[in-house]
Amino acid sequence: MSSDRTLLMRPSPAARESLSALTPILHRVVERIGETNDITTLALEPLEPPSMNFRCGQFNMLSALGVGEIAISMSSAPHERMLRHSIRDVGAVSHALCQSSVGDLVGVRGPFGSDWRVESARGDVDQRDTVVVAGGIGLAPLRGAVEELVRDTQRGGGRIFILVGAREPSQIVFRADLESWKARGAKVSLTVDLATSEWDGRVGLVTTLLADAGFDATNSRAMLCGPEVMMRFTARALIDLGMDPEGILVSLERNMQCGVGWCGHCQLGPLLLCRDGPVVPYAGLVSQLLTQRER
Amino acid sequence: MSTAMKDLVEAHPFMTSMNEESIELVSGCARNVVFAPGSLLCAEGGDADTFYLLRRGQVSISAHVPGRGSVVIETVGAGDVVGWSWLVPPYRWTFDARAMDAVGCIAIDGACLRVKALTNPSLGFALLSKVSMTLLERLQATRMRLLDLYGDHRVK
Ligand SMILES: Cc1cc2nc3c(=O)[nH]c(=O)nc-3n(C[C@H](O)[C@H](O)[C@H](O)COP(=O)(O)OP(=O)(O)OC[C@H]3O[C@@H](n4cnc5c(N)ncnc54)[C@H](O)[C@@H]3O)c2cc1C
Numbered sequence: 001m002s003s004d005r006t007l008l009m010r011p012s013p014a015a016r017e018s019l020s021a022l023t024p025i026l027h028r029v030v031e032r033i034g035e036t037n038d039i040t041t042l043a044l045e046p047l048e049p050p051s052m053n054f055r056c057g058q059f060n061m062l063s064a065l066g067v068g069e070i071a072i073s074m075s076s077a078p079h080e081r082m083l084r085h086s087i088r089d090v091g092a093v094s095h096a097l098c099q100s101s102v103g104d105l106v107g108v109r110g111p112f113g114s115d116w117r118v119e120s121a122r123g124d125v126d127q128r129d130t131v132v133v134a135g136g137i138g139l140a141p142l143r144g145a146v147e148e149l150v151r152d153t154q155r156g157g158g159r160i161f162i163l164v165g166a167r168e169p170s171q172i173v174f175r176a177d178l179e180s181w182k183a184r185g186a187k188v189s190l191t192v193d194l195a196t197s198e199w200d201g202r203v204g205l206v207t208t209l210l211a212d213a214g215f216d217a218t219n220s221r222a223m224l225c226g227p228e229v230m231m232r233f234t235a236r237a238l239i240d241l242g243m244d245p246e247g248i249l250v251s252l253e254r255n256m257q258c259g260v261g262w263c264g265h266c267q268l269g270p271l272l273l274c275r276d277g278p279v280v281p282y283a284g285l286v287s288q289l290l291t292q293r294e295r
Numbered sequence: 296m297s298t299a300m301k302d303l304v305e306a307h308p309f310m311t312s313m314n315e316e317s318i319e320l321v322s323g324c325a326r327n328v329v330f331a332p333g334s335l336l337c338a339e340g341g342d343a344d345t346f347y348l349l350r351r352g353q354v355s356i357s358a359h360v361p362g363r364g365s366v367v368i369e370t371v372g373a374g375d376v377v378g379w380s381w382l383v384p385p386y387r388w389t390f391d392a393r394a395m396d397a398v399g400c401i402a403i404d405g406a407c408l409r410v411k412a413l414t415n416p417s418l419g420f421a422l423l424s425k426v427s428m429t430l431l432e433r434l435q436a437t438r439m440r441l442l443d444l445y446g447d448h449r450v451k
């Protein structure tokens with residue numbers, strides 16, 4: 001037992017890549033941030049270097065030791081020092097992870113899946129407008145991508161429009177980041193479903209932010225993450241405004257188990273979302289699959 | 296009616312695909328107005344004699360809830376329409392509409408438009424089609440919000 005534990009803790013750098021796909025690598029919680037009443041961000045550090053290389057939009061399988069394992073997207077950008085995940089407490093495993101304290105150990109398997117393609121766009125700084133639409137915790141898988149994009153705008157890339165919808169004002173995550181992105185040139189618009197007396201901003205669906213946001217729909221791309229119905233409505237509204245469906249990326253969630261395309265739990269039509277997703281273009285097949293009822 | 300007013304009315308998204316004659320008739324009942332931040336466009340219970348085509352700024356639609364004060368139900372902005380109650384008896388506002396910032400809009404006299412719509416069925420039909428489309432969009436948005444998409448749906 002103890003030698004197994006040593007193996008998990010001290011893989012050789014060469015063995016690390018293949019090992020990390022199937023065997024959790026132990027990480028220590030080095031910071032814990034309460035974002036809202038039910039969303040917590042954990043900053044993780046491997047017990048042994050090196051740190052993980054990943055792309056924005058990918059996910060890890062995080063294990064709460066003795067409880068279980070769940071898929072959680074990275075909420076940090078690859079260039080940031082610390083690997084972060086932002087977790088909403090919805091059930092047994094997410095609850096255990098949200099309850100962890102600084103110093104606790106968490107298992108990490110990954111990185112898995114496709115990404116928001118900000119890295120490929122960065123080679124030849126993308127001149128198009130980028131419209132980022134997030135609902136609730138959906139801003140977490142987009143946070144790293146926005147960080148990268150904001151760096152790009154400062155190098156002459158296209159404009160960034162960040163549209164965020166939340167149930168109520170207290171559920172808006174990453175407030176400090178939203179302020180910082182605004183200060184660095186991004187246009188940030190927020191809306192809530194239920195206003196409180198202190199809220200003096202917009203009230204309504206996130207799609208109501210699209211019309212007067214100011215982007216050029218015919219020369220832009222979009223990244224959407226949030227409840228699936230919200231993404232469907234937003235994608236349709238963007239297409240109605242003239243955006244090319246191939247340029248609209250959505251991040252889809254299904255039950256993930258193996259993360260490597262073996263078990264089939266994450267199937268959506270012919271796609272295995274742990275491998276072909278979670279980030280996929282909202283064009284053709286995906287838009288059809290999302291309107292079909294799953295059996 | 297000035298050509299400037301007709302141009303303003305014609306440019307508003309609510310008027311898209313309305314014919315020339317309808318635009319002229321609507322423009323004849325229209326005037327350009329501005330509201331300072333915080334001022335009321337209409338107040339719950341008051342006579343609904345106007346509707347507004349918003350050109351700039353944001354407007355909150357709210358209701359007074361005992362114990363909670365004024366609760367904002369939704370906000371609307373440039374390109375949207377405020378006020379349906381001019382169309383159906385008893386012509387009373389059912390909500391407050393308040394300017395959240397400097398609001399520029401075209402105010403349309405509901406009584407004037409009702410008379411024109413009665414005598415000109417083509418205008419009446421065009422207006423009702425437009426109003427129905429906008430109401431349908433709002434109804435769908437309200438249904439989506441009823442789904443409480445971001446809520447906690449764990450099985451308790
Ligand atoms: C690729 C991917 C990335 C994700 N990224 C994040 C993230 O960054 N932050 C975050 O908080 N969550 C994320 N999730 C969702 C997270 O994996 C689930 O909330 C988690 O599996 C719930 O497990 P649990 O044991 O805590 O709760 P359970 O008891 O398993 O489930 C509790 C409730 O959540 C629902 N649920 C479970 N799994 C999912 C799922 N995959 N999608 C939607 N609803 C689900 C269940 O129907 C149930 O109502 C992601 C999921 C995927 C597939």
Ligand code: FES
Nearest residue numbers: 257259263264274
């Ligand atoms: S999670 Fe096993 S195939 Fe995708």
